[in-house]
Amino acid sequence: MYIYDVAKSLGFRFDTKKEKTKPKDFALCVAESKRQFAPVLFIAKPLCIMSQNRRKQMKNLNGTWLKIKTGDDYCRPEFIEFNNDQIIHFELELKSGNELSKVRTEWSEKLSESKYEFVNNNRIRIFRMGKTHTVLSETESKTEDTEFATDYERIEPTKTELESKKIETLKFKAQWNKEKIPLTFNKILDSPVIQEMNKSMKRNGRKLILENLQGTYFASIYENGERETLIGIKEIDEEKAILFGFSEKPYEIKTE
Incomplete structure (x- = not known):
């Protein structure tokens, strides 16, 4: 997932x-x-x-x-x-x-x-x-x-001592409803089948891009090259991240 x-x-x-x-x-x-x-x-x-x-x-x-x-x-x-x-x-x-x-x-x-x-x-x-x-x-x-x-x-400035280039190399799993979900930047999120379909239609597919507004980092979800949704990053270090911006409780998700 x-x-x-x-x-x-x-x-x-x-x-x-x-x-x-x-x-x-x-x-x-x-x-x-x-x-x-x-x-x-x-x-x-x-x-x-x-x-x-x-x-x-x-x-x-x-x-x-x-x-x-x-x-x-x-x-x-x-x-x-x-x-x-x-x-x-x-x-x-x-x-x-x-x-x-x-x-x-x-x-x-x-x-x-x-x-x-x-x-x-x-x-x-x-x-x-x-x-x-x-x-x-x-x-x-x-x-x-x-x-x-x-x-x-x-939004408030993300609490971190890491540079953006370092953050982009990190890999996390978010815990939600007892499931582990990978959080990885600059990688295609679609399944191999969807990737093949996108390729035939000359579409870029979905990926997470790290972006920054006023000191707040976001994991921006892009669909075919267009920014669709922003997932805020409240805190991040090499061990964990706290994400915010969800419509239902919990409003924050902690990764590891």
Whole structure:
């Protein structure tokens, strides 16, 4: 079992068939319901609810926050920052080598008009209202108002004394649900059968690439040369690593 299988089990999605769209002023995500022939489309918009008590309970919102992807999330990796009453959204671009930089998108929200809660000191959950459109058959469908929750985790510089070149040579196994999963950089993650199929279709396949944003290392999952998902590295040395950025508990995974 490969590391991307675990990420998928925890909520990450690795579909190869999807349509990339230009970022808009709202979050556009396409989900598929568990019911057969019932694809679901939701468009998330801010939920304008925030009580006085919520204002009093506001905690430290400094720093940069990684959007936690779920199995229904087709969007590219994204970050947010809080500036006074604004929630500012960013995407990524490769600066040089394995260094990443943030690029501000056109989408911003008002914190005072948002409903949110703190999962822990470094994880915030923002609720947005949207529509769920369920196709029941070729002639029937229904649309419902739905509240969607998105988690964001604050990133902090990775605790390590190792250089990136050294980290790339390390090999670990992550422990999750009593299974050992290998964590290896710059190696094709697909099975030999999938590799042969990718080769015939001139596809690059999946691999983990070590990248760095503001001192935080990420094991970035690439699919056919495109960055799909970020797995954060909280700590790493030659003996172990602690990974973060998962959509379900445990939010962190320790490797060995």
